Structures are given as structure tokens and as C-alpha cells.
Amino acid sequence: MESNETSNSILNFENSKANFIEGYSSMLTFQPVVPIQKHSISTTSTVPLYEKLKNWNIQGIEHQNLRTEIFKVLGNKQLFYSDLDASKEQQRLNTLKQLQSLLSEIFGKDLIHISDIKDDPSKILALIDCLSQFDDSSLLTKLVVNNYLFGAAVYNLGTERHHKLLPEIECGKLLGCFAMTELGHGSNVRSLETTATYDPKTDEFIMNTPVRTATKWWIGNAAHAVVASVFARLILDGKDHEVHCFLVPLRKRNGIDLLPGVKIGDVGPKFGLNGVDNGWIQFDQVRIPSSSLLDKFGSVTNGVYSSPISNPSRRFANILAQMITGRISISFGTIRSFKTALVIATRYALKRLQFGPSTNGPEIPIMEYPTHQLEIMPMIATTYAYDAIKLYLARRFMERQDENEIHVLASGLKAVLSHYITVSILELRRMCGGHGYSSNSKLHRLLSSVDVGRTFEGDNTLLLQQVAKDLLTQFKKEYTSNKFTGTLKYLSKNTSLLLSGLNPYTTNRRDESHLLSFQFLLDSMEFRSSKLLIQSAQLVSKNYNKTKNSFIAWNQSLETLLHLARAHTETMIISRFIESINNEKDAETKKILTKLCQLYGLYRIRMDFEFYRNSNYLKKGKARAIIKLIQELCADLAQNAALLVKGFGNEESLIDSPLGLEDGDLYDNICKRVGLFSDKNYPEPILKSKL
Structure with missing residues (x-):
């Protein structure tokens, strides 16, 4: 939902063809990308291709x-293990112990700091890339809450007097x-209660929960936190x-007794x-010193409020x-979780035999069935596309120029990835059949860890509206000046095309060299x-x-606005994927990435055929x-599925699924996890409950 102030920035748009076309000759034009044809995959290099792919998808965030130190800590199986039979309370205790060990061994040894939010964000992204491979991401979530939500609030919203707490926090x-x-x-954070x-008599703030709906809810670390960064209305x-x-402050230093x-x-x-202790918190006239206000953007001195930003909305x-x-x-954690799910499902599909050409003949791997390939290979291609855009985002985040x-x-x-990956992992579960439904498969843990990403840090529908609002605001501003820049540069070549009509030859052209060219893929996304x-x-x-x-007016337009936000995000993804491939110097890596990009681009077009057909961009043929x-x-x-998922670079010791182990017989691995088939496998209470 958008405020009047927000929506009014795009309401006065004029619908005039003449004004659209005027001035476009002076705009930046798109530089064509040389079409890249299909290639066979060569394996003559001394460095295995999967190693090259592994290095490609972490470039810039290697560390x-x-x-190595993170995986060394996670290698302590006495502490870092998955217990599927543990109670909720035991899971939370285990995760707390894991968190304390990890923070001590990694942050306590100066390998990384909260201040790397600004000093070197690539370290944080490398940390997340590693930790998201462990169990169900409870440990990662609890660490992010402590260091990069609570800690980041102190670092980003506080001033020097608050920063003194950072060493103990991290x-x-x-x-x-x-x-x-x-x-x-x-x-709707702005309406918190x-x-x-x-x-003024005591120079204190009185923190209060005035109504039931003001109760802080879903607060991670609530069972163990000593201090909270509380968002409240300053009166x-x-x-x-x-x-x-x-x-x-919530508790005494012992971490148990409430204040x-x-x-x-x-x-x-x-x-x-x-494993994450989400809880609720209420305050009943809790007094805190005025210095407890994180005062970078607003402070109270001698009873007077001041802020370097006068406009409340901007502040x-x-x-x-x-x-x-x-x-x-x-986004980074979700992509890695998706990779884990794809490793499991792909290796299972390569080992699982079902049916064959003849009744009495050998069975074949389910990966050989076209229906299976059509489901899983676009997911693998999409993951490599996501790697390209995540690395671009990481680079821009580190540069902090825009x-x-x-x-x-x-x-x-965040909105596009978390939704697609959640739906995809659910489908991967189905593709692994009954074995995928077992908790031992790890797929249910991966599903629950990525699904919440559709809500964490902003509901996806709301985030897509923010994207659409920004695009419309930028469009209105740059339309007036007749010059499109930045992420809207592609409008320079498309607006006149939209208004003057489509070339029938282009809309009917169906030769392979055209459809597989980067030019066509990018043109199609940018046109949409x-x-x-x-x-x-x-x-x-x-x-x-x-x-x-x-x-x-905004709400009545939401369907189109959300479509716009998703389309723009996918345009950014493929443009950065193409850019990354064009910059790749290794021929072998470039060849297979090209195929993956072609599949990703064509598949995204296929998923929105309704738009392209209704827009007369694609004819039936x-x-x-x-x-x-x-x-x-x-x-x-x-044919290269095993190599492609190995190229994700997952730590093999953390796959933690008998379906996804690289070595060993599939059924041996499953049976070892379950145990021998005997009555001794059943817990005593279950045996005694027989009628």
C-alpha cells in the first residue's frame, strides 16, 4: 500500500505518443551483443570445469x-549436528551453544566484524554463503539476528557511545x-504502537506496550537476549x-532473570x-536513560528533539x-539453500532407476526422462543466473555509489528469488518421491528455511510495490528530461518501438541462431x-x-505493477548474466554458462507467453x-547435470542427506541413515502402544 505522497509522484503522467518519440534520437543506444551459438562442452583443461564454476560463483566474495575457518568450526560434529528427534527446547539450546561457539571462534578471533557492514561487506556475504549450508539455517538466522540486525542497529543507527558495545555483541x-x-x-513499520x-524530570524514556497489538512479536533471540533494539514511537x-x-535492557547479566x-x-x-527462539515482549513503564536512544538520525538534548533530517518521511x-x-x-542464504536442494535432487535423479525400454531389460535413471529434465534443468540454469546477479549486487553494495x-x-x-526458490524446492521434494518426503532427505528443512524468506525483512508483495513505485518515479522524472539512465536505460530503444509497432519479420523469426542469441533474450526481457x-x-x-x-488508484493497478516489478528484476538478472559471460575469459567456462543463460532466458520468456502473445511480440510458430x-x-x-551441481561448490560434509551424497550406493546411504530393519529400530513407547 502506498501513501498519497508516494503515489502522487506518478499520477500526472501524460499519455502522449508524440512526447514519447520526441527527443529519443539523442538518447544512449543499446550496444548489440554478438550472438553465441550452441557449443559442446570440452574437458581438456587441467583445472576441472566444476572447479572453474565454483570459483566463478563466488568471485569477489572468496575470502x-x-x-576454511568457518567450515573447520562446523566440522566439530560433537556440537554441530542435526537432531531430527530433538524437542523444540533442545533444538534451541543446541543452536544457542552453536552460536556461542561460532561467534567466539570466528568473530572473537578478528576474522570478521560487525563493522564490515561498511568496511568489507564481502566478508559478511561469504559468511552467509557458508552458514546457510548447515542444517535448517537456524544457526545462520540466530547469528544474523544478533550481529546483523541487533548489532547492525547499534552500528548504523547509534553513535560512538553506542559503538562501544560492538566488541561484546559480535x-x-x-x-x-x-x-x-x-x-x-x-x-507497516511506520504504524508501530x-x-x-x-x-524531562529524570531525562529518561518510558518504554511501554499501550495495547495488546503493540506486543513485540516473532522476536528472534527473545529467550536468550540481554538487550533489545526496540523500535518505538518517540513521544x-x-x-x-x-x-x-x-x-x-531485558535481563540481568546472567541472561535469565528478567528486569x-x-x-x-x-x-x-x-x-x-x-532452533530459533522466537518470542513476544511487552513493556510496562520500563525506564531507560535518554542515552539509550540510537541517535544518528534523531536525538533529545535538554528536553529538545533535533534531527539532521527535518522531513519525517525521509528520516x-x-x-x-x-x-x-x-x-x-x-537473497544470498536462499540461493545457497537452493543449491543444496538441487544437489540432493539431481544426484538422486542420477542414481534412482525406474522402468526402462523393455519390461525385462535394465531400468534407467529418472534423470533421463524428458519430463524430469524439463523440471530440474531450468532450476539449475536459474541458479547460475542468480549467482551472476547476486555478485553484481555484492559489488554495488561494496561500492555504495547508488x-x-x-x-x-x-x-x-529478495522477492523474486525467495518465491521462485520456495516453489521450486517443493517441486524438488515431489521429484524425489517418497524418499524426498522423509525428514532425512533434508528437503523439508530447506523448504522451511527459504519459505520464511518471503516474509522476513518485508513481505514480498510490499517489496515488489516498492520496486514498481521507484521505477514509476524514475520514469516520470527522466521522461520529462527525455533521457533515460541507469536501470531504465533500456527504455531508450524500446519506447519508440512500442509506439510505432513491431516488425513482423522479427515477431515471426524462429531460426535457432536468432532465438539463442543474447541479443534476442535481452531484447525480449527489455521489451516486456x-x-x-x-x-x-x-x-x-x-x-x-x-x-x-x-x-x-494504486490498489486498482496492483496486478500490473507487480508484473512490472518482477519483469524489471528478471531483466536485471539476465542482463548481468550476459555481462558476466561476456567478461569470462576461460573458453570452457564461457561455453557452458552460455547454454545455461540461453536456457534461463528462453524459460523466463516461456513462463510469460501470455504477455508476449498478447503483445504480438511472438507469433505462434x-x-x-x-x-x-x-x-x-x-x-x-x-548430460552434465552432476558436473553443474558440483560446480555450486557446496561443502560435501554439510550436504547431510542420504539422497544427495556424491559417493556410495543410494540405497546403502538411505539404509545407513534409517538403520537396520528390526523391531529394535522402534522406540519403546511406540512398541508399547500397539493394540
Whole structure:
């Protein structure tokens, strides 16, 4: 949902063909990409191709020493293990012990710091890439909450006097939680109800939960945190200065006894991540010193409020913008979890034999069936595409040259990736049959860990609206100046095409060299984004002229707006994938990445045939040719499926699934995990419960 202020920035858009075309001759033109044909995969290099792919997908975030130390810590199987039969309470205790060990061994030895949010974000991304391979990501989630939500709030929103806490926070001596979400408000942070009222007599804030819906909810680390970064409304002399962040002590230093006025409880069992102690928190007139206000963007001195940002909306946006690390973390962790699921499902498909050409003859691996290839190979191709865009995002995040681009890209990627990956892992579970339904497969743990990513750090629908809003605002601004730059540069070549009509030869052309060319793939994605952007601007304007209400006009346009946001994000993904391939110097790596990019691009077009056909961009014969090429690419790449998933670079010791082990017989691995088939396998209570 968008405010009047937000929506009004795109409501006065003028629908005029003449104005669209005028001035475009002076705009930047698109530089053609040389088409790359299909190739066979050579394996003559001394370095195995899977090693090259592994290095390709972590370039810029290597930090091999850090990775080695992390995996060394995780290699302690006395502490770092999965217990599928553990109770919720035991899971949380295990995760707490794992967290304390990891923080001590990694952060305590100066291998990485909270300050790397600005000093070297690539270290944080390498950390997440490693930890997301362990178990169900409960450990990763708890670490991110402590160091990169709670700790990041202290670092980004606080000042020097607060930064003194960082050494104890990052090494686990001071555990904290991030108390933003409330029972009644999640995405709409600006409407939080917890209050922090200033008392001039004592120079204190009084933290209070005035109504039930103001109860802090889903707060990770709630059972163990000593301090919370609490988002609450700053009230001074009866005036509401909106949401700010405060440090509020919860417990005594023993980490157990609650302080007066603080109430904490557990929210109960969850869909997953039960190693994370999510709880609720209430405050009953809890007094904290005024110095507890994290005052980078707003402070109270001698009873007077001041801020370097006078506009409340801009101030609030700056406060939330400091939390971008969490959103990027979700994308990186989700991609790695997807890789783990694909390793498991692919290796299972290569070993699982079912049916064959003849009744009495040998059975064949299920990977050889075209229906299986058509499901799993586009997922593998998509993962490599996601690697390309994640590395671009990492680079931009480290450069910090365009904060708005980082925000839009991080928001769009988090929404697109987390949804696609959640749906895909559920399908991978089905593709592994009954064995995939077993908890031992690990697929259910991976599913629950990525599914919550659709809600963490902003609901996906809301994030897509933010992307659409930014695109429309940028479009209106640059349309007025007749010059499109940055992420909208592709409009320069598409707007006149949209208005003057499509070339019948291009819409009917179906030869392989054309359909497999990077030029066609990129043109198709950019055309879709351009058309949806213009349609969105026209639709919101039309709905506003009818209703004279920006809130209603925006909501009535949501279907098209969300389509726009997804299309733009996918355009960014393929453009960066193509860019990465064109910059690749190793011929062998370039060949297989090219095939993966061709499959990804054609598959995304296939998934939105409705748009392309309704827009007359693809004629029927061309659409059929695309379907045929997808089938051929899937069959071709399936011959290298084992190599491609090994190229993900997963730590083999952390696969933790009998279905996904690289070595050994599939059924031996399954039986070893389950145990021998005898009555002794059943726990005593189950045996005694027989009728």
C-alpha cells in the first residue's frame, strides 16, 4: 500500500505518443551483443570445469581463509549436528551453544566484524554463503539476528557511545534481539504502537506496550537476549516524533532473570527454524536513560528533539535503509539453500532407476526422462543466473555509489528469488518421491528455511510495490528530461518501438541462431519491462482520474505493477548474466554458462507467453520454436547435470542427506541413515502402544 505522497509522484503522467518519440534520437543506444551459438562442452583443461564454476560463483566474495575457518568450526560434529528427534527446547539450546561457539571462534578471533557492514561487506556475504549450508539455517538466522540486525542497529543507527558495545555483541558476550515487528504490525513499520515517552524530570524514556497489538512479536533471540533494539514511537511533550530505535535492557547479566516491567514469552512451534527462539515482549513503564536512544538520525538534548533530517518521511526512510544488509543476506542464504536442494535432487535423479525400454531389460535413471529434465534443468540454469546477479549486487553494495539502486535491486531480488526458490524446492521434494518426503532427505528443512524468506525483512508483495513505485518515479522524472539512465536505460530503444509497432519479420523469426542469441533474450526481457512500465504509468493515471484517490488508484493497478516489478528484476538478472559471460575469459567456462543463460532466458520468456502473445511480440510458430529449443537445451545440459551441481561448490560434509551424497550406493546411504530393519529400530513407547 502506498501513501498519497508516494503515489502522487506518478499520477500526472501524460499519455502522449508524440512526447514519447520526441527527443529519443539523442538518447544512449543499446550496444548489440554478438550472438553465441550452441557449443559442446570440452574437458581438456587441467583445472576441472566444476572447479572453474565454483570459483566463478563466488568471485569477489572468496575470502578462502574465512571460509576454511568457518567450515573447520562446523566440522566439530560433537556440537554441530542435526537432531531430527530433538524437542523444540533442545533444538534451541543446541543452536544457542552453536552460536556461542561460532561467534567466539570466528568473530572473537578478528576474522570478521560487525563493522564490515561498511568496511568489507564481502566478508559478511561469504559468511552467509557458508552458514546457510548447515542444517535448517537456524544457526545462520540466530547469528544474523544478533550481529546483523541487533548489532547492525547499534552500528548504523547509534553513535560512538553506542559503538562501544560492538566488541561484546559480535563475539557473543552480549546477546541481543531486534524488536521491530509487533502483533498488530509487520510490514507497516511506520504504524508501530510501542511508545517511548520522554520524562524531562529524570531525562529518561518510558518504554511501554499501550495495547495488546503493540506486543513485540516473532522476536528472534527473545529467550536468550540481554538487550533489545526496540523500535518505538518517540513521544516528547505530547508530540509524536514517529518511530525511532532504542536500546532496552531485558535481563540481568546472567541472561535469565528478567528486569522489572519486562515480560517475555515464546510464540510456540513454527513451520520451521525451531532452533530459533522466537518470542513476544511487552513493556510496562520500563525506564531507560535518554542515552539509550540510537541517535544518528534523531536525538533529545535538554528536553529538545533535533534531527539532521527535518522531513519525517525521509528520516524514517533513512532509518529503515540502514537495515538493507538483512535483505541482501536473505537473497544470498536462499540461493545457497537452493543449491543444496538441487544437489540432493539431481544426484538422486542420477542414481534412482525406474522402468526402462523393455519390461525385462535394465531400468534407467529418472534423470533421463524428458519430463524430469524439463523440471530440474531450468532450476539449475536459474541458479547460475542468480549467482551472476547476486555478485553484481555484492559489488554495488561494496561500492555504495547508488544507494537507491541497491535498495531497488535488493528488494526485487529478495522477492523474486525467495518465491521462485520456495516453489521450486517443493517441486524438488515431489521429484524425489517418497524418499524426498522423509525428514532425512533434508528437503523439508530447506523448504522451511527459504519459505520464511518471503516474509522476513518485508513481505514480498510490499517489496515488489516498492520496486514498481521507484521505477514509476524514475520514469516520470527522466521522461520529462527525455533521457533515460541507469536501470531504465533500456527504455531508450524500446519506447519508440512500442509506439510505432513491431516488425513482423522479427515477431515471426524462429531460426535457432536468432532465438539463442543474447541479443534476442535481452531484447525480449527489455521489451516486456518497457511495455509494462508504460502501461503501469498509464493505468495508475487512468485510475486516479476516475477515483481522485491515489490510494485506491494504486490498489486498482496492483496486478500490473507487480508484473512490472518482477519483469524489471528478471531483466536485471539476465542482463548481468550476459555481462558476466561476456567478461569470462576461460573458453570452457564461457561455453557452458552460455547454454545455461540461453536456457534461463528462453524459460523466463516461456513462463510469460501470455504477455508476449498478447503483445504480438511472438507469433505462434516462434513460440513453438522456443518450446522446442528449451527441450533440446534441457536434454543437452542434463548430460552434465552432476558436473553443474558440483560446480555450486557446496561443502560435501554439510550436504547431510542420504539422497544427495556424491559417493556410495543410494540405497546403502538411505539404509545407513534409517538403520537396520528390526523391531529394535522402534522406540519403546511406540512398541508399547500397539493394540
